[in-house]
Amino acid sequence: MAKALPIMFQGTNSDVGKSVVVTAFCRIFAQDGYKTAPFKSQNMALNSYITIDRKEIGRAQGVQAEAAGITATTDMNPILIKPNRDHESQIVVHGKPYKNMEAGAYRQEFFQTGIRLIQESLSVLFENYERLVIEGAGSPAEINLNDRELVNMRVARMANAPVILIGDIEKGGVFASLVGTLQLLEPEDRDRVIGVIINKFRGDLQLLEPGLTWFEEYTGKKVLGVIPYMENLNIDAEDSVILQQYTSAPNSEKELDIAVIRYPRISNFTDVDPFSFEPDCHVRFITGPEQLGQPDLVILPGSKNTIDDLYFLKNSGLAQKIIEMYAKKTSVIFGICGGYQMLGREVQDPFAIESLHQKIEGLRLLPIQTTITKEKTTVLSAGILHLYGKSFPVNGYEIHMGETITTGECEGLIETKEKLDGGKTADEKVIGTYFHGIFHNDEFRKELLNQLRKAKGMAPIQTRVSFNQLREEAFNRLADHIRSHVNVDYIEQKMKEFQTRVNGC
Structure with missing residues (x-):
């Protein structure tokens, strides 16, 4: 099997929808006949997923593997960080507890171990899959952390992966966050960015188009898509940030x-x-x-x-x-x-x-x-x-x-x-x-x-939803949604061109 073609999705900040977009591309590539795997080198999450061999990884990577139609392994998330009290987390390595570490100690003492783990997992995935969809974390422009980060541009360089930057328009200031992130990247990392995606859009696209034109002219980066907000998407959330969407008040309209x-x-x-x-x-x-x-x-x-x-x-x-x-x-x-x-x-x-x-x-x-x-x-x-x-x-x-x-x-x-x-x-x-x-x-x-x-x-309800059926429908609905609003063909073309360029062929 040929070495996998990678693509990496990074965000201007947390909760911009990286996990969902990666899930969509896992399903899209699988639908197109490619053996596809997700990858997130280091995940900080309290939502876990158990692999078939009784190992623990981030829930998002397990769900992404399901979207790709494959069995999840710890190589898809070799490092999992689970906060257990203030300033301390349990470090899970290849699905098993490694040790509890404070943030400073983790940054100083674990870095080289992390590099080795990531390289080993990437090697396994590249040899066994045709497409590799990589997810970053937070922002690649955290300049105070970038000298020892293990999840964004360093991983893109290790994987020789082109990068797509995602911005969340729902939060406001999406052009400022995209431009600012690009400006703060090192030139070689900025060159890896093949385009941007604007996520969670609500409203009239015509009103946004002048901004899209300005952005492309100002940055030289292509807007690869504007994704409308999706309601009732039945896909597991990775981060407890999602809980902010829930109310604490009862709803009298529900029984x-x-x-x-x-x-x-x-x-x-x-x-x-x-x-x-x-x-x-x-x-x-x-x-x-x-x-x-x-x-x-x-x-x-x-x-x-x-x-x-x-x-x-x-x-x-x-x-x-x-x-x-x-x-x-x-x-x-x-x-x-x-x-x-x-x-x-x-x-x-x-x-x-x-x-x-x-x-x-x-x-x-x-x-x-x-x-x-x-x-x-x-x-x-x-x-x-x-x-x-x-x-x-x-x-x-x-x-x-x-x-x-x-x-x-x-x-x-x-x-x-x-x-x-x-x-x-x-x-x-x-x-x-x-x-x-x-x-x-x-x-x-x-x-x-x-x-x-x-x-x-009250009388019983005899017919209720099939949750597993809803999940499969959600994966396909998400893939269709992304295909409709993102230039997938252009992304695949650039993935191939990028590998040709970096390999000097």
């Missing part, structure tokens, strides 16, 4: 109200994505007791630091509010991973793996106790979930550094080949599990929502 606790170290919040596509559900993220109201379902999601986030619940008043809510039996309380641990009697961290606090009392809604361990569990899981007198085959994935034991009478929730996962109260008003992705199981989600409807005296 079911779902409140998700947004603690400071929230992780894998995409677990709740399927509810956003159900016609009767309103999903909101809350940070204080005054926002809680009377939801039908309260979800305690995953956490990168269970103890510190449990302190947040207690100090904010949310813990007491949730306990009072259970006493009234008006809501179902559902904990996932770290949220499941919080529902128990106590969480201990004797080795200070995640927190400086060695232990904390939990919400005491389930008779379980958790000890944070040095070894991380990362596994794709499957089993039979028992709830409401019925059984449901379910799939999910686990990412946790903790072992949970039952300390009293507690019915297990999911029966797997290896163990009994999770737990529930006798009245099934408190439910917990280590299974991320539990709500992505259509039949179980349908039953859960219909039980919530039944508790309110």
Whole structure:
């Protein structure tokens, strides 16, 4: 197989849509018959994805691999940074915890190791794929960091990749951010930029055209496309910045109200994505007791630091509010991973793996106790979930550094080949599990929502969405959208020309 042709997407800043555009090009190249892989050398994210060999990578790269129709590997994201407390992060190398490091130490001590890891992964991907779609992070114009950065122009140089710069017009000042970024690049890096894309456009394109003409004349760089904003795109978000789009207030037009606790170290919040596509559900993220109201379902999601986030619940008043809510039996309380641990009697961290606090009392809604361990569990899981007198085959994935034991009478929730996962109260008003992705199981989600409807005296909904089908449709819809608004043929032409130029052929 010929060496892969690379293309790299960088942004003027975070949250300009790099991950989504990379996902689109993974699907586009795959549709065009090329064996395609995504790559992000270094990802900082608390949303993880478990590979088939039980390794952990950034969720965005896993989703991009799905869009490309391939199996994700750790070479697609060899370095994952997971913040676990102020100024400190867990460094994950090829899917396994390496060590906890402060930012300064990581920058000084890890740099050469990072270079080696990136080179090795690029070599593997170049030899095994025909197209390589590379994603940067933040901005390539962070001049205070560029001497030791591991994710933008240094990676473009290592991969001999042409670069497309993405600007977000929704934030305002898109021409200033694009021009300013280009001006701050070193000349050799500026030459790598084959054009720019303006993303998240709303409005009349004719009003933008004078600016596009000015930009091309002023910078000499081609505008490769203006992408209109896409509503209801069913593709996992990488960054918790996306949570700013959610309201904390109930919506009276929706029959079911779902409140998700947004603690400071929230992780894998995409677990709740399927509810956003159900016609009767309103999903909101809350940070204080005054926002809680009377939801039908309260979800305690995953956490990168269970103890510190449990302190947040207690100090904010949310813990007491949730306990009072259970006493009234008006809501179902559902904990996932770290949220499941919080529902128990106590969480201990004797080795200070995640927190400086060695232990904390939990919400005491389930008779379980958790000890944070040095070894991380990362596994794709499957089993039979028992709830409401019925059984449901379910799939999910686990990412946790903790072992949970039952300390009293507690019915297990999911029966797997290896163990009994999770737990529930006798009245099934408190439910917990280590299974991320539990709500992505259509039949179980349908039953859960219909039980919530039944508790309110409403008729069940017999036909609900197929979330996996929605994802496939979303990949194709996104690819069609990008093809319609971006000059894909020009980009492919430039990819080939660039390789000819850099190889001197």
